[in-house]
Every structure is written in C-alpha cells, then in structure tokens.
Amino acid sequence: MVGVMNAAVDFPLTRPELAFTASGDALVRRTVLPNGLRILSEHMPGSRSATIGYWVAVGSRDEQPATADRPATFGSTHFLEHLLFKGTPSRSALDIAVAFDAVGGEHNALTAKEHTCYYAKVRDRDLPMAVDVITDMLTSSLLDPDEFENERGVILEELAMMDDDPGDVANERFFERVLGEHPLGRPIGGHPQSIIDVGRDAVVAHYRANYRANDVIVTAAGAVDHDALVAQVSGALVQAGWPADAVAAPVARRTLAPAAIVGGSPLSVVHRPTEQVHLQIGGAGLIAGDERRFAMSMLNSILGGGMSSRLFQEIRERRGLAYSVYSFAGSYSDAGVFGLAAACSTAKAATVAELMLAELHRLAEHGVTDEELSRALGQLSGASALALEDSDSRMSRLGRAELTLGEFIDLDESIRRLQSVGQDDVQQLAQHLAAQPITVSAVGAVDEDTFAPIIAGVR
Known part of the structure; x- marks a missing residue:
C-alpha cells in the first residue's frame, strides 16, 4: 500500500517495506533486505536518467588512534574512497572507468565527516550496469599493495592542492579551533603526516570493519523501478559472494545528542x-x-x-x-x-x-x-x-x-x-x-x- 505524504515520514530500521507519494507525485519506496542493507528509491516522472549512490555510515570522525592490538586508522576513510576505484578480481581500474565512459555516465565518490558515498549518474537503461560495477567495487576491492602506494602519492598531491587554497586552509583551521579535540575537528582528507603514516593493514582492517551489508544504504532517484533495483542489488551482492541468506539488523544510526565540546585556541x-x-x-x-x-x-x-x-x-x-x-x-x-x-x-x-x-x-x-x-x-x-x-x-x-x-x-x-x-x-x-x-x-x-x-x- 502506498500512502500520501502530508508530514515527515519516519524510516524505522525494523520496517522491511515502506512506500509513499511525496510532493510532485514522486513515488518513494524503501526496502530493508534480510542482511540489513537498505535500498531507497524516488521515481521522478518524465526522467530518462537515474542517479544512484552507495552510502556507508563511516567518515573521517570514525578513524581511531592506535591501540595495543591495532594500528591507527587516521586517513583510512579517504584512502578507501580512492582505492575502491582501483580494481576488483573481475574488473581493473580501467574497466571501471570504461564502463561509465562508454555510456556517457558520470561516477565519483566523496568522503565526509560522518559518511562516505560512491555514486553514478547514467541513462535509465544503464542503471543495471552502474549497480553491478559499484556493488563490485564496494564489496570486492583488491586494495592492491602497489595501487595503495600509488594512491598515497595521489592523496598527498590532493592535500597539497587544498593547502594551496587559502579559503580551504581557513576553513580547516576554523573547524579545528571551534571543535577542539572532538573527532569532527579533524580534516576530512587527513593530514599529510597521517597519510604518510597509515599502513595498508590499517586501511584493510577499516574496510572490513565498516563495509558490511548492514552498514550499506543504496539510494537512487530518477527513472527508477524500485522492484527491479532491489533485484539488481540483491543479485549483484550474491555475485560478489555476500550470502543471500545472511540475516542482520541495519547498524544503528548515530545518537543525535550534543557532545561536550572544548574548543581550541580562539x-x-x-x-x-x-x-x-x-x-x-x-x-x-x-x-x-x-x-x-x-x-x-x-x-x-x-x-x-x-x-x-x-x-x-x-x-x-x-x-x-x-x-x-x-x-x-x-x-x-x-x-x-x-x-x-x-x-x-x-x-x-x-x-x-x-x-x-x-x-x-x-x-x-x-x-x-x-x-x-x-x-x-x-x-x-x-x-x-x-x-x-x-x-x-x-x-x-x-x-x-x-x-x-x-x-x-x-x-x-x-x-x-x-x-x-x-x-x-x-x-x-x-x-x-x-x-x-x-x-x-x-x-x-x-x-x-x-x-x-x-x-x-x-x-
């Protein structure tokens, strides 16, 4: 049954199916798979393209200092954003790039303080391809040691580019001073020294701990058929070796309560x-x-x-x-x-x-x-x-x-x-x-x- 929206609609983690019509006659549907992965779509009447994103609720704030049994993971989130484009057992980095270039699509990723997103925009006919490629990237990245070292250099160049922009520098320093030692005060991309210091083992551990089915949210908007999308994502997960019969609850959302913030120097x-x-x-x-x-x-x-x-x-x-x-x-x-x-x-x-x-x-x-x-x-x-x-x-x-x-x-x-x-x-x-x-x-x-x-x- 599809409801008509006239206020905010709650998204309970325990509800497997939800559908409603939002403003502009857009049909919004939501499915929670047995393995905890959530799939949401918004059908836009008249659209001939679709944008899809794979979200993971892990960002720069979730990186951890070293402990007795694990190395520091500072910089790992940004590293993963780069490395997931560098190949899987079935696709090379070039294959991933060609898959989208050959259909005139766009694909990219972003790291934020509280999440990471891998996304693509394609014609409606090419959405199954986008699902296959991004699912493969997300679930089966090789995190190749040679590519890891190459990307270390690329990320350092990216940080150097940002450091050449005085507006970016002022913003990073502003966050550091306002939020003090709170993890949100750290730069999203990491510091150059943290990128130099982080090892592949730490990044692999970060990947395995946070890129699981019940951590993942798939959202799509445009010319999207929800049932077909659910079938495509489910099939791609099975193809990647994630068990179809796995059962897990979606990971809990972050607690929305103010933290005690002690700012730095004013x-x-x-x-x-x-x-x-x-x-x-x-x-x-x-x-x-x-x-x-x-x-x-x-x-x-x-x-x-x-x-x-x-x-x-x-x-x-x-x-x-x-x-x-x-x-x-x-x-x-x-x-x-x-x-x-x-x-x-x-x-x-x-x-x-x-x-x-x-x-x-x-x-x-x-x-x-x-x-x-x-x-x-x-x-x-x-x-x-x-x-x-x-x-x-x-x-x-x-x-x-x-x-x-x-x-x-x-x-x-x-x-x-x-x-x-x-x-x-x-x-x-x-x-x-x-x-x-x-x-x-x-x-x-x-x-x-x-x-x-x-x-x-x-x-």
Whole structure:
C-alpha cells in the first residue's frame, strides 16, 4: 500500500517495506533486505536518467588512534574512497572507468565527516550496469599493495592542492579551533603526516570493519523501478559472494545528542604572502537533529545567504570592502558550527571582521523584519525546488534522510516548516549564536595582532 505524504515520514530500521507519494507525485519506496542493507528509491516522472549512490555510515570522525592490538586508522576513510576505484578480481581500474565512459555516465565518490558515498549518474537503461560495477567495487576491492602506494602519492598531491587554497586552509583551521579535540575537528582528507603514516593493514582492517551489508544504504532517484533495483542489488551482492541468506539488523544510526565540546585556541592565523586575507569567524552551531534547524536556514539566508543579505549589502555593496562575503552553517550528529566568511585585502581585514560580527550582534539585538523573513522564505523555497529538478539532489536527500535523522521531509513539508519560523525564532537563535565563544581563522599577510583586539572584545 502506498500512502500520501502530508508530514515527515519516519524510516524505522525494523520496517522491511515502506512506500509513499511525496510532493510532485514522486513515488518513494524503501526496502530493508534480510542482511540489513537498505535500498531507497524516488521515481521522478518524465526522467530518462537515474542517479544512484552507495552510502556507508563511516567518515573521517570514525578513524581511531592506535591501540595495543591495532594500528591507527587516521586517513583510512579517504584512502578507501580512492582505492575502491582501483580494481576488483573481475574488473581493473580501467574497466571501471570504461564502463561509465562508454555510456556517457558520470561516477565519483566523496568522503565526509560522518559518511562516505560512491555514486553514478547514467541513462535509465544503464542503471543495471552502474549497480553491478559499484556493488563490485564496494564489496570486492583488491586494495592492491602497489595501487595503495600509488594512491598515497595521489592523496598527498590532493592535500597539497587544498593547502594551496587559502579559503580551504581557513576553513580547516576554523573547524579545528571551534571543535577542539572532538573527532569532527579533524580534516576530512587527513593530514599529510597521517597519510604518510597509515599502513595498508590499517586501511584493510577499516574496510572490513565498516563495509558490511548492514552498514550499506543504496539510494537512487530518477527513472527508477524500485522492484527491479532491489533485484539488481540483491543479485549483484550474491555475485560478489555476500550470502543471500545472511540475516542482520541495519547498524544503528548515530545518537543525535550534543557532545561536550572544548574548543581550541580562539585565534588561528596562517601568515602567507597572498593578495587577500581569507577570514572565517564564528563558533558552535546546531546539531543535525536540533528543532531550530529551520530557523537556522532562515537566519543564514537573512544574514549572509545571498546578494540581498545583510553581510553582502553592508560589507560589499555599501562599503566596497570585499568581493566575497557570506555566512555558513554545518550540522552533524552531535556538534555543529556557524560562521561568517570573507576575503578582502590585508588593510581591510580587521575592519571586515569587526563589521561581520557587528551584523550578527545587530541581528541578535534588533531581530529581523517581516520583509526579510518573507524574502528568506522565498529564497529557500525557490532554491530547494530548483535543486530537486536534479536526480543527484534527490538521491542525496534520500541518503541523508536514512543516515542521519531517520525521517524523510519532502519539499512541501520543508516549506511548511520554514513558514512556521517567526521573527522571535530567528532573533532568539541569533542571540544564542552571538553568545557563543568566538573563533577567528585567517590566512594571508596578517598576524595575530590584527585580530587580537576582536578576540579580546568579544570574550
């Protein structure tokens, strides 16, 4: 039986089948196999392509230090993202690449702080091929020793590339300082030294411990027939040697409760002879399950989410102090961050930092107008609707819903929740954020003295 969605739909781990119609007449179905693997699909009427993702609920935060009976696994998650493309007993790395190139498809992977995803976008007729190839990669990677050493060099080059981007460096330092010793404070890709130090045995152990059927979630959106998808995934698992009669419960989701966070030093300055200073200023935010997350979306839109936002209008349009200026928020199962960011000349860095904080405090003190609230609702509603024209976004929405909150919220319900946010909700959240200890992260031709007065003034 297919229900019609009129609120959030829960995804119980113990329920084997679920189906409902979401906004736009999209049919969403969910199957939990006996081995604990979960398969979710969203059929998009009129689509001729599909995006599929294989999610594993293990990210950079789950890597562990060395113990008496196992080596450190720092860097293993990022290593696996690379290595799973490097061949299986039945496919070489070239075979994997050719399989998608030959049909005009796209395939890639991403490592995040709390999950890893391997995904592809293909025509509907080529979806069985994508299932076969990604299932083979996920279940049967060789983790070849020679390829392992090759990829060590590739990953080090990737990290070096990121280190050449001052914006990336400012962001990594911001997370490190706000989240302190919490595992979420570590960089997703690992540190160069952790990549140099990690051994193949540690990565293999990480792979075997976390890439099991009941760890895996498969999500697909677009021109997808759910029953055919379930049959294809099940058949590919049997072909890979994963027992068809295995019985296991899906792994439990992460607990959505705030962790005790002890931040690091409130000021991080990396001196580099760049033309601009890249700034990030902020502190602790909201966890993923916080009921204020829709108020956060509205606040972020009003404060720094577009060309009509307060930060953009005050710092770029009225004063001409920066080209790029915005606010951002990141939420995880037990911690979150909220920040203000800008890139500007060295001479303007202190002024821009002061103005960004002043806008946050002005919002906290005086609140927002009806016009700002209405504009934010329109911006968020429209952007969400446009994003969901793409099967990639819908595939990702299914994955996040299953991984994190265990509930599905469609476009109509999202808009209803945004509409319920009032001026008081935004102002109270701004007051909460403005009261948090402030961290300043800067990369450029500046030193700590540039920002020390700002830290002293707000702490």
